Amino acid sequence: MMDLRASIPxxxxxVRGPSVMAAxxxxxxxxxxxxxxxxxxxxxxxxxxxxxLYNHRVVVALLGRGCSLQRARELAQSAWxxxxxxxxxGHLETLKLPGLVIREATFRALDAWRSEARMARCDSPxxxxxxxxxxxxxxxxxxxxxxxxxxxxxxETLSPRARQIFLSHHQHGLPAEVVxxxxxxSTQRVRQTxxxxxxxxxxxxxxEA
Amino acid sequence: xxxxxxxxxxxxxxxxxxxxxxxxxxxxxxxxxxxCTARLQEEARFEADLDEVAQAWGxxxxxxxxxxxxGSDLPPEALPTPANRPHRSWGRGLKAGLMASFAxxxxxxxxxLPGGSSLxxxxxxxxxxxxxxxxxxxxxxxxxxxxxxxxxxxxxxxxAAEVQxxxxxxxxxxxxxxxxRVELSANGSVRARGQVEEGGPLARIGQHDLILAVGPEGxxxxxxxxxxxGAGAAHYGDWSFFRTExxxxxxxx
Numbered sequence: 001m002m003d004l005r006a007s008i009p010x011x012x013x014x015v016r017g018p019s020v021m022a023a024x025x026x027x028x029x030x031x032x033x034x035x036x037x038x039x040x041x042x043x044x045x046x047x048x049x050x051x052x053l054y055n056h057r058v059v060v061a062l063l064g065r066g067c068s069l070q071r072a073r074e075l076a077q078s079a080w081x082x083x084x085x086x087x088x089x090g091h092l093e094t095l096k097l098p099g100l101v102i103r104e105a106t107f108r109a110l111d112a113w114r115s116e117a118r119m120a121r122c123d124s125p126x127x128x129x130x131x132x133x134x135x136x137x138x139x140x141x142x143x144x145x146x147x148x149x150x151x152x153x154x155x156e157t158l159s160p161r162a163r164q165i166f167l168s169h170h171q172h173g174l175p176a177e178v179v180x181x182x183x184x185x186s187t188q189r190v191r192q193t194x195x196x197x198x199x200x201x202x203x204x205x206x207x208e209a
Numbered sequence: 210x211x212x213x214x215x216x217x218x219x220x221x222x223x224x225x226x227x228x229x230x231x232x233x234x235x236x237x238x239x240x241x242x243x244x245c246t247a248r249l250q251e252e253a254r255f256e257a258d259l260d261e262v263a264q265a266w267g268x269x270x271x272x273x274x275x276x277x278x279x280g281s282d283l284p285p286e287a288l289p290t291p292a293n294r295p296h297r298s299w300g301r302g303l304k305a306g307l308m309a310s311f312a313x314x315x316x317x318x319x320x321x322l323p324g325g326s327s328l329x330x331x332x333x334x335x336x337x338x339x340x341x342x343x344x345x346x347x348x349x350x351x352x353x354x355x356x357x358x359x360x361x362x363x364x365x366x367x368x369a370a371e372v373q374x375x376x377x378x379x380x381x382x383x384x385x386x387x388x389x390r391v392e393l394s395a396n397g398s399v400r401a402r403g404q405v406e407e408g409g410p411l412a413r414i415g416q417h418d419l420i421l422a423v424g425p426e427g428x429x430x431x432x433x434x435x436x437x438x439g440a441g442a443a444h445y446g447d448w449s450f451f452r453t454e455x456x457x458x459x460x461x462x
Binding site: 056060061062063064066067068069086089091092103104107148151152155166167169170171176188191192194195197198199201202205 | 220221223224225226236239246249250253254255256257258259260261262263264265266267269381382383440441
């Protein structure tokens with residue numbers, strides 16, 4: 001059987017990245033694409049690498065839905081196991097990460113919430129309100145159009161490079177390590193840029209608030 | 210307890226850039242500090258807001274196309290969440306005209322709607338899916354092999370005559386249609402009745418995931434739709450999926 005691993009393009013050494021003058025976010029990388037193919041073909045090491053690249057993002061997403069850190073990690077773990085199992089059973093044709101695992105984990109959180117809600121109802125109907133709902137109050141959380149417009153306006157004023165890094169990570173879900181490799185800069189630089197953009201957008205939104 | 214960390218530390222943790230010792234110390238503090246846990250959750254929610262900003266930017270760059278949720282592997286997003294819920298993406302749920310009328314309070318439940326339950330009014334189908342999940346949490350229901358089940362989607366709609374519904378069974382990430390008799394009431398509610406047959410998909414003793422798929426009359430629920438439903442999507446094309454559970458117990462001798 002052909003060794004799929006041999007066909008993975010190696011993560012290149014930092015080189016000068018492509019022009020970013022009109023740069024949209026990077027939407028994928030050859031390395032990630034090869035890893036996904038390997039994972040779908042059943043390569044455990046590829047799954048391990050994808051886990052390392054994406055798991056923190058999954059945990060953060062679950063935290064944002066109201067889970068505790070420990071619970072978020074448990075849910076993420078079990079969601080990865082489920083996704084890997086689905087892939088091995090041939091139920092997955094594509095592997096879009098981290099969204100697929102976040103979705104799986106969210107459903108697990110919902111299931112847990114349902115069970116807890118049932119038990120809480122047995123004790124007291126009022127107790128239902130005290131059970132954390134992973135989808136609690138989505139309308140409240142969603143950015144208003146005005147705040148979204150302010151954030152977009154602020155994003156426009158940022159450097160093309162900063163915007164490219166931000167969009168690669170937040171629009172296309174690329175891990176910082178991959179963005180760094182693709183752009184030929186350090187991972188630390190990518191993370192620092194993400195923090196700076198985050199701060200700028202927070203200021204834009206909070207000023208309005 | 211150690212002093213509360215600065216915001217920068219929360220942001221560094223979120224970005225995954227903390228060195229191991231700092232991360233361990235930060236998480237040790239979180240363990241005993243509910244207020245910092247809440248703050249970290251707030252930072253995580255802001256991260257989701259940033260995803261939303263990035264999605265909006267992408268949509269705008271593409272000439273205002275509908276926003277696509279981060280990392281979605283299926284045409285519609287599975288759940289309306291702050292992170293992945295695009296503005297008004299629920300327009301994909303049913304045809305726009307149908308959407309306008311097929312609105313408000315929906316809840317899928319099996320057998321029993323507890324007396325006195327008041328269903329919240331929601332103005333869009335994506336949230337009706339959430340309403341369904343909330344209501345399911347209130348329903349306790351079971352049947353036996355050889356027994357029957359009823360699945361009800363409570364809704365109010367002027368367009369009941371224009372929709373159709375199917376009952377799906379989801380297992381192992383895939384969904385298949387069940388043979389069930391579907392009735393649509395004049396007010397828009399949907400009721401489906403089916404039988405748990407020996408050897409059938411519901412014959413396994415235990416809990417089963419059922420999905421009531423609602424779509425415009427004449428629409429075909431294709432293989433992609435079944436896969437989307439099985440994978441937990443809330444919508445696929447013109448179809449909307451409402452999930453619930455059915456417990457099958459052994460028939461008493």
